């Protein structure tokens with residue numbers, strides 16, 4: 001276990017992959033995300049924290065096309081993201097997990113991971129019907145097993161995803177997100193529902209995944225030790241607004257952040 | 266053998282027809298869409314065949330093609346229903362659950378009213394004297410077209426379920442939003458599933474018009490929607506065998522119980538109630554539970570794995 005390594009520095013320290021500008025989302029009178037701007041650099045692990053209801057999940061929903069924005073822009077590698085349908089965002093190379101796990105519960109773990117290779121494969125109706133998709137299917141199958149190996153679930157490949165423990169479901173969701181072959185991975189509270197030992201190995205796991213797949217990672221997390229260990233930079237949301245951003249240690253000392261957490265609960 | 270076919274040929278064809286219509290409803294259901302439109306496309310396909318086989322406008326074509334006109338009616342019905350499927354499906358599939366079901370019932374009703382009022386469909390009287398397919402002398406001979414059609418549709422369904430498209434359907438059925446987020450475009454695949462169902466129902470209609478000899482606005486009504494839905498629910502909506510078993514059973518049981526006279530309706534009703542209470546996953550679903558499917562097996566390791574996905 002290498003759980004307490006110092007924070008690794010991103011390989012390329014400067015290149016920006018995500019550029020959010022003035023992102024806003026209103027729900028009636030409530031401004032869930034309020035004029036939020038930030039840059040995410042290639043290869044970094046970017047934390048997003050904030051009290052309950054601060055707008056973190058809504059921000060992810062905006063970024064992945066699940067919720068249309070009220071205003072603002074987001075570019076990925078210079079290309080506009082907001083306004084695209086979720087499957088287009090996935091095709092661009094951004095994939096996510098869900099705070100309230102959304103696996104295909106009645107389907108097997110293996111099938112969950114196979115399904116998510118959709119955008120990277122091509123066999124249409126007729127190639128499937130006439131069995132002319134063999135090579136591609138083999139590739140899909142192999143890749144699915146490799147991803148299950150990665151999250152340690154290949155022994156249970158045939159089991160229904162809904163039967164797995166919380167921790168296993170979270171890991172399966174990560175495997176499924178990786179199956180879309182993303183360049184940016186967004187994790188919404190990956191440690192929620194995990195037991196202590198699972199939480200302990202999560203830091204190492206996320207770093208390994210980042211290195212192996214050359215990813216940029218954004219992670220929403222409440223568990224403070226995890227955030228401090230894992231993230232290169234952290235942004236803090238409060239009532240929809242970005243109130244602080246920087247390295248974990250300085251954010252933790254920021255009076256505005258302390259105030260938000262103490263005042264919030 | 267021929268005695269058996271003489272007595273039961275008509276019934277057997279009807280069973281297969283029921284199974285096929287069950288499968289046509291099963292397709293949208295595969296992608297999680299409860300559509301009751303099958304009887305509408307069945308009616309439409311039947312009218313296409315009936316018109317092509319009786320209308321004087323097609324007399325020249327019939328003379329030139331001879332028996333070739335029959336396969337052409339299947340093709341025409343399939344194509345027209347595909348087109349109608351897109352036209353109806355694209356707007357209707359924006360609706361969900363029971364609202365989609367209601368919209369598809371409205372579609373059936375509109376078709377019925379249109380058929381009642383057009384002269385090309387024979388108005389209220391309908392079209393009769395439809396010639397027998399390939400000059401068949403006996404009803405059982407229709408097994409020769411309905412049988413292969415069922416096998417073809419089953420093979421098609423089997424291959425589709427194993428493929429990328431089948432996975433996309435299942436993903437949408439399980440969780441449309443998650444499917445979308447994982448790169449599966451839901452609208453496109455919902456329309457595809459709907460259109461496949463429409464084409465199957467349409468071709469079955471075009472084969473049924475000569476079989477029944479006459480075609481009118483009583484074909485493919487709302488009652489039929491409910492009957493076909495029952496085929497799928499009783500048989501099982503999670504396996505392609507469900508609609509076939511359900512369709513055959515719910516068509517055969519009332520026939521075989523004819524000797525019970527009025528009691529058969531009671532028995533039939535009881536079967537429905539008992540099945541829906543005790544077999545919520547349908548007959549095939551319940552049988553499937555008994556048979557443990559083997560765990561999936563790993564494919565052999567590829568000689569070269571790419572750097573990104575390869576196990577280190």
Ligand SMILES: Nc1ncnc2c1ncn2[C@@H]1O[C@H](COP(=O)(O)OP(=O)(O)OP(=O)(O)O)[C@@H](O)[C@H]1O
Pocket residue numbers: 027030032050051052053054055056057058059099
């Ligand atoms: N679809 C919606 N309709 C109306 N209000 C919404 C909707 N989604 C989120 N909200 C509101 O927006 C605010 C931000 O919610 P969000 O889920 O983004 O918070 P969060 O930071 O992820 O909180 P948590 O830490 O509890 O997950 C909340 O007040 C929430 O009630």
Ligand SMILES: [Mg+2]
Pocket residue numbers: 056057058099
């Ligand atoms: Mg949240």
